[in-house]
Amino acid sequence: MPAVQETIDQVRSIDVDQYKYGFETEVEMEKAPKGLSEDVIRFISAKKGEPEWMLAWRLDAYKRWLTMTEPSWARVSYDKIDYNDIYYYAAPKKNPAPKSLDEVDPEILRTYEKLGIPLREQEILAGVEPERRVAVDAVFDSVSVATTFKEELKKAGVIFMPISEAIREYPDLVRQYLGSVVPVTDNFFATLNSAVFTDGSFVYVPPGVRCPMELSTYFRINEKNTGQFERTLIIADKGSYVSYLEGCTAPKRDENQLHAAVVELVALDDAEIKYSTVQNWYPGDAEGRGGIYNFVTKRGDCRGKNSVITWTQVETGSAITWKYPSCILRGDNSRGEFYSIAVSNGMQQVDSGTKMIHLGKNTTSRIISKGIAAGKSENTYRGLVSAHRKASGARNFTNCDSLLIGNQCGAHTVPYIESKNASAVFEHEATTSKISEDQMFYCQQRGLSEEEATALIVNGFVKDVLQQLPMEFAVEAQKLISISLEGSVG
Amino acid sequence: MLEIKNLVVQIEDKRILNGLNLTVNNGEVAAIMGPNGSGKSTLSYVIAGKEDYEVLDGEIILDGQNLLEMEPDQRAAAGVFLAFQYPLEIPGVASMTFLKAAMNAQRKSRGQDELSTPDFIKRVNAAAAKLEIPKDMLKRALNVGFSGGEKKRMEILQMALLEPTFCILDETDSGLDIDALRIVSEGVNALRSPDRSFLVITHYQRLLNHIVPDTVHVMSAGRVVKSGGKELALELEANGYADYRESEAA
Ligand SMILES: Nc1ncnc2c1ncn2[C@@H]1O[C@H](COP(=O)(O)OP(=O)(O)O)[C@@H](O)[C@H]1O
Numbered sequence: 001m002p003a004v005q006e007t008i009d010q011v012r013s014i015d016v017d018q019y020k021y022g023f024e025t026e027v028e029m030e031k032a033p034k035g036l037s038e039d040v041i042r043f044i045s046a047k048k049g050e051p052e053w054m055l056a057w058r059l060d061a062y063k064r065w066l067t068m069t070e071p072s073w074a075r076v077s078y079d080k081i082d083y084n085d086i087y088y089y090a091a092p093k094k095n096p097a098p099k100s101l102d103e104v105d106p107e108i109l110r111t112y113e114k115l116g117i118p119l120r121e122q123e124i125l126a127g128v129e130p131e132r133r134v135a136v137d138a139v140f141d142s143v144s145v146a147t148t149f150k151e152e153l154k155k156a157g158v159i160f161m162p163i164s165e166a167i168r169e170y171p172d173l174v175r176q177y178l179g180s181v182v183p184v185t186d187n188f189f190a191t192l193n194s195a196v197f198t199d200g201s202f203v204y205v206p207p208g209v210r211c212p213m214e215l216s217t218y219f220r221i222n223e224k225n226t227g228q229f230e231r232t233l234i235i236a237d238k239g240s241y242v243s244y245l246e247g248c249t250a251p252k253r254d255e256n257q258l259h260a261a262v263v264e265l266v267a268l269d270d271a272e273i274k275y276s277t278v279q280n281w282y283p284g285d286a287e288g289r290g291g292i293y294n295f296v297t298k299r300g301d302c303r304g305k306n307s308v309i310t311w312t313q314v315e316t317g318s319a320i321t322w323k324y325p326s327c328i329l330r331g332d333n334s335r336g337e338f339y340s341i342a343v344s345n346g347m348q349q350v351d352s353g354t355k356m357i358h359l360g361k362n363t364t365s366r367i368i369s370k371g372i373a374a375g376k377s378e379n380t381y382r383g384l385v386s387a388h389r390k391a392s393g394a395r396n397f398t399n400c401d402s403l404l405i406g407n408q409c410g411a412h413t414v415p416y417i418e419s420k421n422a423s424a425v426f427e428h429e430a431t432t433s434k435i436s437e438d439q440m441f442y443c444q445q446r447g448l449s450e451e452e453a454t455a456l457i458v459n460g461f462v463k464d465v466l467q468q469l470p471m472e473f474a475v476e477a478q479k480l481i482s483i484s485l486e487g488s489v490g
Numbered sequence: 491m492l493e494i495k496n497l498v499v500q501i502e503d504k505r506i507l508n509g510l511n512l513t514v515n516n517g518e519v520a521a522i523m524g525p526n527g528s529g530k531s532t533l534s535y536v537i538a539g540k541e542d543y544e545v546l547d548g549e550i551i552l553d554g555q556n557l558l559e560m561e562p563d564q565r566a567a568a569g570v571f572l573a574f575q576y577p578l579e580i581p582g583v584a585s586m587t588f589l590k591a592a593m594n595a596q597r598k599s600r601g602q603d604e605l606s607t608p609d610f611i612k613r614v615n616a617a618a619a620k621l622e623i624p625k626d627m628l629k630r631a632l633n634v635g636f637s638g639g640e641k642k643r644m645e646i647l648q649m650a651l652l653e654p655t656f657c658i659l660d661e662t663d664s665g666l667d668i669d670a671l672r673i674v675s676e677g678v679n680a681l682r683s684p685d686r687s688f689l690v691i692t693h694y695q696r697l698l699n700h701i702v703p704d705t706v707h708v709m710s711a712g713r714v715v716k717s718g719g720k721e722l723a724l725e726l727e728a729n730g731y732a733d734y735r736e737s738e739a740a
């Protein structure tokens with residue numbers, strides 16, 4: 001083989017860049033001036049037609065943010081972000097607030113089609129069983145472009161709409177809960193989000209209502225040099241139930257892009273929220289060029305007694321992930337769960353985990369984390385389990401497993417445990433393993449290629465967590481994990 | 491037909507096979523016997539293509555194909571099957587899932603369509619019933635927490651489903667009680683056919699009472715030192731390997 005060809009083949013064989021969603025959509029966008037200032041915040045607020053209190057809230061957050069410094073405790077490293085080199089608002093010029101799908105730019109509709117996300121209710125309805133339906137809110141850069149099944153959900157009393165719309169239509173509800181779980185000054189990125197958030201979903205499920213379908217939001221960052229600052233607020237009133245899923249993708253670009261989201265969940269007495277994420281932001285190329293910085297604050301408040309919040313995440317994308325979906329177990333007998341699969345390959349860096357804060361009596365929590373590191377990636381689980389003085393009978397079970405593929409990657413487990421109540425029982429298990437050569441040979445002897453064998457063994461490793469996802473997404477997630485690990489062996 | 495000529499293999503600078511010659515014809519059941527450490531498992535691994543073994547000389551030809559140039563999965567697709575002396579555990583992967591993945595992977599490399607799920611399930615259930623493998627075992631993670639006998643039965647189930655042309659059984663009888671031995675042997679015998687050959691590695695005559703070989707080869711110090719018919723196994727049972735150990739020195 002000639003040397004050149006050999007080099008090309010070699011490079012191809014180590015290429016981890018299998019990202020299937022890296023295309024770009026050509027639409028004319030309207031943007032706020034680059035950079036961050038009071039004027040830009042006023043611009044965003046005006047674009048959204050917000051009431052005065054909302055603008056004041058944003059400006060207050062901005063003032064506080066100016067006094068804060070970026071956190072550096074996570075096990076990730078990246079070049080300093082220039083916050084004035086980012087666009088904070090980008091919306092399709094043509095009809096940024098379409099009333100129906102017919103008004104949405106066809107180019108954008110095609111984008112979601114390509115991503116496999118159904119936005120046309122008629123098409124979804126055809127041949128789909130009622131309980132398998134999913135209502136979708138599609139967020140494109142800084143605005144929501146479509147929300148499906150809104151009317152039908154409304155009949156059940158469920159409010160599902162872009163948060164910008166909710167601020168206008170249900171100001172009292174939003175005002176009561178916004179920032180009540182993640183305070184404005186919670187952390188650097190959350191404060192930034194509070195100042196500049198653009199869109200995201202709002203969900204309110206009234207007392208006693210079981211939401212009749214899965215809700216989901218698909219986030220797409222399309223525009224160059226644009227940050228996405230999503231804000232999601234979900235409230236499950238007494239005795240209600242809702243299952244929500246978010247997905248996200250972005251085009252391949254050489255520059256890094258910032259995604260700093262805040263998600264707040266509130267579960268009142270006897271309510272249950274299941275929140276699932278399939279995070280597939282562009283991870284950057286094999287050399288670590290480009291990719292999304294995913295700096296996210298997600299927190300659920302089990303405010304009422306017997307309430308339940310479950311976080312399930314499948315994290316395969318992003319150049320850097322900094323994310324700790326947490327539960328505040330305030331109500332007596334409340335329960336928090338965290339199920340996570342974090343896959344890193346190439347040069348990706350993941351620092352993710354959860355916090356379970358036990359405040360109420362007889363509160364329980366469960367953490368199952370599966371980290372898979374391949375390539376030259378670094379994968380850290382960071383978790384805190386704490387019991388307050390009054391949290392008698394608090395219980396936690398934590399299981400953190402790491403699987404290493406190859407010998408250039410790293411897996412780390414950083415558990416913090418704080419117990420101020422003697423009756424709390426916290427259990428922690430952790431393992432780190434590698435796919436053994438003997439296992440690999442056994443699978444290959446049965447006819448599986450090295451990659452097929454890796455995918456199979458990895459799927460076995462993550463099975464406990466995949467089972468937590470809604471059925472239709474579990475299959476998608478399984479495929480995604482295999483794709484993310486392509487090129488990690490050989 | 492499998493032809494091994496002058497096979498010389500080392501691992502970590504240690505010679506294990508020293509110019510081994512062996513021919514197994516289509517439809518033939520060849521038994522390999524020999525003392526511990528004579529290189530029987532090494533031979534089976536080298537045929538199947540395990541890394542780490544350095545082949546210094548010789549060739550292995552299966553039906554005209556040079557196995558030494560092929561990856562383990564390609565060899566499997568070409569018809570090589572190894573029932574492991576110590577089958578591996580695959581946590582979290584249901585035996586059913588594993589079987590389906592393996593069957594479809596081999597079909598894919600042979601350019602065949604994937605099996606439909608009903609067809610697959612029909613085949614598995616039929617083969618499992620013959621080996622007296624209960625259905626709930628198929629739902630459990632492959633080999634995880636299986637008894638020694640269950641693991642060996644699972645190996646034979648895979649062999650039955652993958653329909654290989656050259657089957658190696660590496661001490662499949664070890665760890666089996668009388669009943670399990672009978673079930674496994676019947677499973678193997680049912681697969682005997684004019685275009686499938688077997689290499690049955692064992693220490694004991696016992697297995698060969700159930701799986702009656704066409705030829706018996708004695709291995710010692712990395713070589714086949716004597717070949718004969720099935721009576722050779724009886725002779726070994728009576729006299730032990732002492733005669734052949736001397737040939738190491740020779
Ligand atoms: N991975 C290895 N590293 C070093 N020596 C090995 C290895 N595998 C096998 N051997 C040695 O090779 C010889 C043959 O082993 P093996 O093929 O397992 O024999 P058998 O199956 O006939 O008992 C033994 O001396 C054994 O110790």
Ligand SMILES: [Mg+2]
Pocket residue numbers: 530531532575661
């Ligand atoms: Mg052996």
